[in-house]
Structure formats: C-alpha cells, structure tokens
Amino acid sequence: MSTKIYLSEVMMPSQTNPSGNVHGGELMKMMDSTAYAAARKFCRSNVVTARVDELEFHTPILIGDLVTCTAEVIYVGHTSMEVAVNVEVEVLEAEQGPQHALSAYFTMVALDRNGRPMTVPKLVLETDEAKAAFEEARKRHELYHERKKQRELQKQMKKQEEGKG
Numbered sequence: 001m002s003t004k005i006y007l008s009e010v011m012m013p014s015q016t017n018p019s020g021n022v023h024g025g026e027l028m029k030m031m032d033s034t035a036y037a038a039a040r041k042f043c044r045s046n047v048v049t050a051r052v053d054e055l056e057f058h059t060p061i062l063i064g065d066l067v068t069c070t071a072e073v074i075y076v077g078h079t080s081m082e083v084a085v086n087v088e089v090e091v092l093e094a095e096q097g098p099q100h101a102l103s104a105y106f107t108m109v110a111l112d113r114n115g116r117p118m119t120v121p122k123l124v125l126e127t128d129e130a131k132a133a134f135e136e137a138r139k140r141h142e143l144y145h146e147r148k149k150q151r152e153l154q155k156q157m158k159k160q161e162e163g164k165g
C-alpha cells in the first residue's frame with residue numbers, strides 16, 4: 001500500500017513576484033520534493049523525476065498563504081511509479097479553509113546503486129478509486145511508450161532517407 005506524504009509551507013517574500021504572487025517554479029519544486037518523498041518511501045531506493053503530466057494552476061497563491069502538497073503513488077510499472085500530487089492553499093487570516101490550487105502527475109524512476117532503473121514493488125489497490133486512478137495512469141504510461149516508439153521510427157526513417165540522398 002502507498003502512504004500519503006504531506007509538505008506544508010507558508011509562502012515568503014523571496015518566493016513571490018513584486019505583486020505578491022508565488023512563482024510557479026516555487027510550487028513545482030515543493031511538488032517535486034513531495035513526489036520524491038512518496039516515491040522513495042514506496043520503493044525504498046533512490047528515485048529521479050522523469051516526467052510531469054497535466055500540471056495545472058487553478059488558483060493564484062499569494063505571499064503569506066499556507067501551501068500544503070499531498071503526494072501518493074497511484075501507479076507502478078516495472079521500474080517507474082506515477083505519483084499524484086495535489087496542492088491546497090489556505091489564506092490563514094480568512095475562515096474559508098483550504099482550497100484546491102494545483103495538481104500534477106509525476107513519473108519517478110527507481111534507481112539502484114549504479115544509477116540503473118530497478119524494479120519497484122507491486123502496488124496494492126484497495127479501493128475502486130485507487131483502481132480507477134491506476135487505470136488512468138496506465139493509459140498515460142502507454143501513451144508515453146507509443147509516442148517514444150513513433151519518435152524512434154521517424155528518426156530511423158530520416159536516417160534511411162539521408163542515406164539514400
């Protein structure tokens with residue numbers, strides 16, 4: 001089973017533009033760190049980020065806001081894991097409570113001591129929600145492989161064309 005990892009931080013002036021909006025890169029770094037911890041805890045080895053899908057900023061985040069990232073491994077392939085990362089923002093002086101701010105899917109690859117991709121444990125899917133999330137992630141993983149194959153095929157064809165000329 002995969003456990004959720006949480007990371008919270010109050011946004012400071014060094015993380016914002018002159019109007020007080022938090023830089024996207026600051027939030028992406030927090031998300032990456034949370035995804036890293038979730039993946040590393042899941043496979044108990046070193047991991048690197050290979051890809052980020054569907055990064056969407058829904059709500060502006062301002063100086064002084066409390067940002068909380070939540071990360072959970074939702075899919076495993078052979079050596080890769082997909083981690084869903086959600087970000088909530090809370091205006092601490094308001095009564096509204098946390099609001100959904102952004103989300104993304106991080107593909108993390110487990111590496112052995114020699115820096116080579118290594119097999120990750122199986123993911124136990126206990127709920128229908130977890131099964132649905134796994135299936136969605138599996139489709140993204142397959143799409144990546146299809147596109148990679150197409151790119152390699154195009155490269156080969158271009159080489160052959162150049163060889164003829």
Ligand SMILES: CC(C)(COP(=O)(O)OP(=O)(O)OC[C@H]1O[C@@H](n2cnc3c(N)ncnc32)[C@H](O)[C@@H]1OP(=O)(O)O)[C@@H](O)C(=O)NCCC(=O)NCCS
Nearest residue numbers: 047048049050051076077078079080081107109117144145
């Ligand atoms: C990620 C990395 C280790 C993959 O190495 P590789 O030799 O290409 O390995 P493979 O082709 O065997 O891929 C390993 C797994 O990663 C997945 N993967 C690799 N690149 C990917 C990408 N761009 N998008 C999605 N998945 C990817 C593959 O699907 C495969 O998953 P699976 O075993 O579950 O099917 C390598 O490309 C790398 O080191 N990239 C740089 C990572 C980095 O520096 N990140 C930023 C700092 S953390």
